[in-house]
Amino acid sequence: MCTGGYCDLLRGIDVPLYAFAGGTATLSCTYDLRATRLYSLKWYHNYTEFYRYVPTERNRPINIQPSHKFSVIEEFRNDARVTITLAQLRVSASGQYRCEVIAEHPSFRTEAKSANMTVLREPLAPPVLVGAREIYEPTELIKIGCQPRRPYHPDHRPTLQWYLEGNQDIETLRRTFQECSSLRFTVKHSNDKQLPFQDVLKSPDSSGFNTCVCNKPTNLGLCLNGEVILPRLDQMIEL
Structure with missing residues (x-):
């Protein structure tokens, strides 16, 4: 020029x-x-x-x-x-x-x-979906997680993205699920890199991620014995 x-x-x-x-x-x-x-x-x-x-x-x-x-x-x-x-x-x-x-x-x-x-450090591998099943009850809350297949270096954190038939729009994903099912689907986004997963609040820190108990607005103070499997997730979708 x-x-x-x-x-x-x-x-x-x-x-x-x-x-x-x-x-x-x-x-x-x-x-x-x-x-x-x-x-x-x-x-x-x-x-x-x-x-x-x-x-x-x-x-x-x-x-x-x-x-x-x-x-x-x-x-x-x-x-x-x-x-x-x-x-x-x-x-x-x-x-x-x-x-x-x-x-x-x-x-x-x-x-x-x-x-x-x-x-x-090494070539990227396909991510892993956690918590997904083929069949759900009509009133059941569906929670699906996405995580890297292998641990990553803190300075080289991969970006995980959701697609449905090649479409990256998460709202399109929600509407497609809604139209194909009698269930009601919602999408939950992270706030300031914090995201509640079941009853655990997950947030990043210098060592990777930190977790703590998450009290949701719908919490009635009732406790049940159970087990929560919390994957090491970078991006999660709650449907």
């Missing part, structure tokens, strides 16, 4: 949104030097430089800084693009990646673009 007689030097970057620990990630930086020459191209991870390309330094145009978070391999380089691969990724390699392009003398114009990448 050109405005006011100036054209963008940096056309764009390509950074994957997710990668896996022990695996690789390919990053690309594309630039346009038709109006000037390149002085340097640098890659940063969380503001720490780890790759530098300076065409005028003929003896050592490429400088790669060692890192305990990943190893760097230059895959491709020409007058319009530089592509690198990060290998042996660690979870600490998560964060912001920025490509910076500097034009040659006399302008030394500097442009940069950034994107975030999250390194997961």
Whole structure:
């Protein structure tokens, strides 16, 4: 893009949104030097430089800084693009990646673009539905929970979403159940990341989740002996 007689030097970057620990990630930086020459191209991870390309330094145009978070391999380089691969990724390699392009003398114009990448400990697995049955009594309250199949890292908490025949709208889900049954369905949403499940109030904390007794407005103060199985849920639906 050109405005006011100036054209963008940096056309764009390509950074994957997710990668896996022990695996690789390919990053690309594309630039346009038709109006000037390149002085340097640098890659940063969380503001720490780890790759530098300076065409005028003929003896050592490429400088790669060692890192305990990943190893760097230059895959491709020409007058319009530089592509690198990060290998042996660690979870600490998560964060912001920025490509910076500097034009040659006399302008030394500097442009940069950034994107975030999250390194997961292991590939995600399908979630597990908890508490669902095929048959319910007409007056029975239906409660279904959804939870990750495996424990997750506190910094990489997955997002669980409900779908019905490809539709993500939870209200559509409620109406569909209502139309196909004589039961009455309601949807309960979390409030400030807190959600009551049966007689337990579930809320997140630094270690994962915290639970306490939940006294609902309909509580009559009567107690029955019973057992409550409370799954480790990130998102629950009460129908």
